[in-house]
Amino acid sequence: MQTLDGTILNTALPAMAASLGESPLRMQAAVISYLLTVALLTPLSGWLADRFGPHRVFIVAIFLFCLGSLACALAPSLSWLAAGRVVQGGGGALMMPVGRLIILRGYPRRELVRVLSFVTIPGLVGPLIGPTLGGWLVEYASWHWIFLINLPVGAVGAWAAHRWLPRLIPVARAPFDVWGFVLMGASMVTISLALEGLGELAFAHAKVMLLLVAGLACLAGYWLHAARHPSPLFSLRLFRTPTFAVGILGNLFARLGSGAMPFLVPLFLQVGLGYSAAVAGMTMIPMAAAAIAAKAVGTSLIARFGYRRVLLVNTALLGLSMMAFALIDPARPVALLYALLVVFGAINSLQFTAMNTLTLIDLAPEQAGSGNGLLSVVQQLAMSLGVAVAAALLGGFTSQHGGMPEAGTTLAAFHATFLCVGTLTLLSGLVFLQLGPDEGRPGELPRSDESIGEG
CATH class of the missing domain: 1.20.1250.20 (MFS general substrate transporter like domains)
Structure with missing residues (x-):
């Protein structure tokens, strides 16, 4: 729903x-x-x-x-x-x-x-x-x-x-x-508004910068507040769990590309390739279907190879699949586009499964609510940031060519944007390098953890 x-x-x-x-x-x-x-x-x-x-x-x-x-x-x-x-x-x-x-x-x-x-x-x-x-x-x-x-x-x-x-x-x-909620809530709202101002709201750059700086100031204020408060909204002690720290930072940076693609791909199909809205919508179905199918293999891959190997390889494949959209133009066979959408949908789905479970898997019972809430905050922020980055890159590459509406110019701007977004995703793999080979492997729980669901 x-x-x-x-x-x-x-x-x-x-x-x-x-x-x-x-x-x-x-x-x-x-x-x-x-x-x-x-x-x-x-x-x-x-x-x-x-x-x-x-x-x-x-x-x-x-x-x-x-x-x-x-x-x-x-x-x-x-x-x-x-x-x-x-x-x-x-x-x-x-x-x-x-x-x-x-x-x-x-x-x-x-x-x-x-x-x-x-x-x-x-x-x-x-x-x-x-x-x-x-x-x-x-x-x-x-x-x-x-x-x-x-x-x-x-x-x-x-x-x-x-x-x-x-x-x-x-x-x-x-x-x-209360004070932590005010600081964190103000940070989220102002940063989200600033990112929307870069995109659909089309705020003046001065207003965007003012909102962004205000949001970052509130976030810094929350960090200092949480370091002193005995029971903050999101405890900094969460970051003492290595898998949580890597998972949160990985979610923030790897989701930049994943958040950009739902914005870029439909626009690329309609503006870059000239598809109608209806055809573009139907073209997206293989990507969503592949994402659903990929959920079935996530468990076995992580159990066999561990989070470090899966996330390093999958993040690299995810970045390369985004960059591969730069190969698509009207002269290419449409089968190549469908194959690329299927590959990207499956890899992106596996990335979300691995990152989300890595973030939560080692938290103690009393930390689960706070850690899960912070994960949701980071996901919300990363998706907005991904759209803002994609819109800024696309606008910048278009203006580099004089902002002309010719099909070739528009297509070149999309291709350059895909290459940049893919490169950012590849670089996010550096976060997952910090994982140990066996960190986060699912295993038996302590007895106290298994009793959480009782009642």
Whole structure:
């Protein structure tokens, strides 16, 4: 439901603008309000789950997402729609990290790779069908149904969560770190807004720099605060776990390329190769299907070769597959494009599985909520940064050629951008060099860890 909503909305924005009597250029408020709410509230997810229990918080997250969806469907104006998206964002900020935390606490660590790979498969279906379903609903029903479709899905999800999710025992935590939340939340919102300003919002460079510096200042303030606070929102002691430290930094830098590609590839297909929106959407299906299929082999590869080998080789292949898009032009056989999309989809999927499980696999039970919340924060930030980097590179290479709209110039700008994004991904492999050969290998848990899921 959540990943579907992230891709279905963009298709409907022009129809929504016409219905609400707004300029299509102002409709970006419906997207930005959701993203900023997620950025603000994601740091809260770990503390809430530890304080009230992940089962309860997960069901509340579904309820908030559905309530926001209903408000959006009933919206008579853009302001109402943006408010509904804020409520949706409150649910979205909790749903993904708390759902992953339930898996982390409910299963032994030796099962973590297999189980996380399995439960992320439905989430990959959302981007697969989102653009097509959005276009179909707008054309044959109305834009309101892109939100109303969440209500029956959410109702079934809440019932299933109540019926089958384990009632995990809340972990005792110190009082809420209000000042830490203010600093971290302000950092996430200002940095996210700055990155959006580089892209779709098209802020002046002075405003982007002001927001970026303010965000980094808040982040530095949080770091100093966490070093002194007895129970910070995200403890710096998390970084004493080597696999967590490598996993967090790897997620930040390797996801720059992975975050850029969902922005670059559809644009490349339409602007660079001249595909229609419908054909471009259908062309993306092999990539999503390969991502789903690759989840089946992640467990065996990591168990056989270990995280260090898998991540070093896979990160190199991921960077090379991004750079290979520079070989695609209208003169190449279309089969080459499909083969490249399949290879990239499979490698990218395996990268996410390995990085996410590496980050969490060695955390102590009392650190799981905080570490999982920080992982969600880093993922959110890295995806926004990836889009901003791709947009800046593409714009820069286009202006290098005088900003001319000729097909050859546009294609050259895309090719150069793919090469740069691939190079950045290759360099992120240096982070995974810090892993020991046997670090993070799934094994038997201590007895205290295996009892987390009881109750």
